[in-house]
Amino acid sequence: AQxxxxxxxxxxVAEGNPLTVKCTYSVSGNPYLFWYVQYPNxxxxxLLKYITGDNLVKGSYGFEAEFNKSQTSFHLKKPSALVSDxxxxxxAVRDANTDKLIFGTxxxxxxxx
Amino acid sequence: xxxxxxxxxHLVMGMTNKKSLKCEQHMGHRAMYWYKQKAKKPPELMFxxxxxxxxxxxxxxxxxxxxxxxxxxxxxxxxxxxxxxSALYLCAxxxxxGLLNQPQHFGDGTRLSIL
Numbered sequence: 709a710q711x712x713x714x715x716x717x718x719x720x721v722a723e724g725n726p727l728t729v730k731c732t733y734s735v736s737g738n739p740y741l742f743w744y745v746q747y748p749n750x751x752x753x754x755l756l757k758y759i760t761g762d763n764l765v766k767g768s769y770g771f772e773a774e775f776n777k778s779q780t781s782f783h784l785k786k787p788s789a790l791v792s793d794x795x796x797x798x799x800a801v802r803d804a805n806t807d808k809l810i811f812g813t814x815x816x817x818x819x820x821x
Numbered sequence: 822x823x824x825x826x827x828x829x830x831h832l833v834m835g836m837t838n839k840k841s842l843k844c845e846q847h848m849g850h851r852a853m854y855w856y857k858q859k860a861k862k863p864p865e866l867m868f869x870x871x872x873x874x875x876x877x878x879x880x881x882x883x884x885x886x887x888x889x890x891x892x893x894x895x896x897x898x899x900x901x902x903x904x905x906x907s908a909l910y911l912c913a914x915x916x917x918x919g920l921l922n923q924p925q926h927f928g929d930g931t932r933l934s935i936l
Contacts, residue, residue, distance in 0.1 A: 813863060
């Protein structure tokens with residue numbers, strides 16, 4: 709079965725510092741990986757997706773994700789964090805057998821001024 | 822701005838009421854989804870419609886009844902709900918079911934409270 713894991717419930721970072729939100733995956737076959745962000749009282753917003761062959765994927769709002777096949781990871785990164793980046797981040801994988809989107813447990817990012 | 826519109830934004834209802842949640846998208850997407858999300862948890866899939874036909878029902882209780890009147894609209898009819906059904910209900914759409922590299926686009930949800 710396909711799955712993703714987000715090992716950190718919360719990540720704290722100072723504004724202007726680089727941030728990383730971790731995600732590891734377990735899939736059979738090709739990985740179809742996504743990152744979403746959820747601001748308070750809002751739905752999920754699509755940030756980026758893994759594209760086969762690209763180890764560094766660029767997405768919305770200055771976010772990027774680094775795909776590492778040997779470590780089965782798809783970590784979300786940003787070179788310089790903003791207070792407005794504070795939100796709940798979900799990593800997700802598309803299950804090729806069922807077409808379901810399977811979410812990680814989420815990581816709360818807190819950026820301090 | 823979200824391209825998937827959900828109404829109402831908030832809904833409070835008693836356990837004997839009947840109400841409906843509505844979702845609309847104009848992106849030409851042919852797959853639409855209902856999710857339930859509890860606070861600080863990931864969304865849980867409830868139903869999937871593909872080309873206006875129900876393709877997945879995640880063993881959801883019959884007090885939740887989905888309907889897809891056309892390719893742009895998705896409804897969720899509610900009847901005799903329980904307090905544990907209080908949650909954020911999210912609608913999503915994607916280009917087509919089965920296109921695994923296409924993202925799902927979410928609405929802002931309806932926050933439902935059952936008294």
